[in-house]
Amino acid sequence: METITNFRDLGGLTTRDGKRISDKKLLRSGELSRVSIEEQQVLLNEFHLEKIVDLRSLDEVTERPDKVFEKTDYVHIDIFKDITDEGASLDDFIKIGSAERSREYMHTIYQTMTVNPSAQAGFTQMIETALSIPKQNSFLFHCFAGKDRTGISAALLLEILNVPKETIYQDYLATNKFRVKENQEVIQLAIDNGANQGVVEALEVALNVEAPFLDTFYQTVDKEFGGIELYLKDSLRISPSMQEDLRRLILVD
Numbered sequence: 001m002e003t004i005t006n007f008r009d010l011g012g013l014t015t016r017d018g019k020r021i022s023d024k025k026l027l028r029s030g031e032l033s034r035v036s037i038e039e040q041q042v043l044l045n046e047f048h049l050e051k052i053v054d055l056r057s058l059d060e061v062t063e064r065p066d067k068v069f070e071k072t073d074y075v076h077i078d079i080f081k082d083i084t085d086e087g088a089s090l091d092d093f094i095k096i097g098s099a100e101r102s103r104e105y106m107h108t109i110y111q112t113m114t115v116n117p118s119a120q121a122g123f124t125q126m127i128e129t130a131l132s133i134p135k136q137n138s139f140l141f142h143c144f145a146g147k148d149r150t151g152i153s154a155a156l157l158l159e160i161l162n163v164p165k166e167t168i169y170q171d172y173l174a175t176n177k178f179r180v181k182e183n184q185e186v187i188q189l190a191i192d193n194g195a196n197q198g199v200v201e202a203l204e205v206a207l208n209v210e211a212p213f214l215d216t217f218y219q220t221v222d223k224e225f226g227g228i229e230l231y232l233k234d235s236l237r238i239s240p241s242m243q244e245d246l247r248r249l250i251l252v253d
Contacts, residue, residue: 003039005030006146006178009047010154010171015162019251024048025138026130026250028154030146030179031056033064040069043140050137053126055079055149077125079149082118094190099201106148106205110216113152115224124236126153127160131246145182147175147209152217156236159228160243161250168214175209183207 001007007030011023024047032052035043043049051073054066057080066074096102113119126141133139143149151172158168183204190203218228225231232238 001029001035001039001042003034003036004032005182006150006175008171008174008178010158013158013161013163013167013171015251016164017162019162019247019253021161021163021250022252026157027138027140028146028150029140029142030150030182031060031064031142031144032066035067040067043138044069044072047138048136049140050133051075051129051139053077053129053139053141053153055122055126055141055143055153057081060144075125075129077122077129079113079119079122079143081122083112083116094195094199094203096202097196097198099198099205102202102205103210106210106213107216109148110152110213111220113149114217114220120235123153123156124238127156127236127238127242127246130157131242131249133249135249145175145179145207147179148213151175151209151214155214155217156232157246160232160238160246162247165218169211172209172214173211179207 006028008028009024010026010028011021014020027043027047027049031054049069049072052066052069053075054061055077057078058076061076068074092105096105130139130141141150141153154171155168158171186207187200187203190199195203221228221231225235232243233240
């Protein structure tokens with residue numbers, strides 16, 4: 001996709017027991033504010049897109065609303081709704097102004113997304129929405145850049161689907177390959193507006209993903225909730241039967 005940043009189909013990823021995710025079923029991306037009519041038609045006609053989950057804040061949605069897709073349900077879930085101390089906008093990282101502090105801030109964001117009750121409720125709603133799609137249709141979830149809120153969402157879905165953690169990390173880190181052009185544009189605009197080297201380095205951290213950020217999510221899950229299985233079942237309220245339903249919906253032999 002040329003007009004959707006960080007788009008990819010998770011179809012083809014294999015599970016620990018030899019099954020695989022169906023093609024054109026589970027889609028992740030950045031925002032859909034600039035998607036072309038042609039690529040909308042591809043998503044509708046070839047991917048049979050049924051639902052879009054937008055994980056951005058209300059301000060982000062208002063400023064850059066997704067394009068409207070005909071006959072597709074749009075669900076807005078603000079993962080940062082009740083998180084007042086940590087924002088993830090580029091302005092926040094411009095104010096930080098250094099790579100070291102930006103990296104510390106990213107770890108804090110991942111910790112907060114893991115433990116905050118409203119964020120947990122948002123991830124629950126995201127998974128429930130995935131469960132509601134017809135078997136022949138697809139589900140797309142996204143945030144602004146498709147890397148942090150979307151990255152945790154992808155990790156949760158892939159954990160339920162029994163995808164190996166190594167594969168989950170590979171998908172997570174693929175963002176750095178898919179966002180090269182967009183990241184360069186953001187950095188250049190900041191430079192044109194007078195950003196110093198510290199700000200540029202802070203933005204480079206903010207615009208990419210690093211394995212230690214996802215490590216922080218898993219370490220927080222282990223420390224605070226006793227592991228991913230208990231986190232899904234007890235904190236996100238995704239029961240074993242719901243998890244099995246998702247596997248039946250998404251996986252093929």
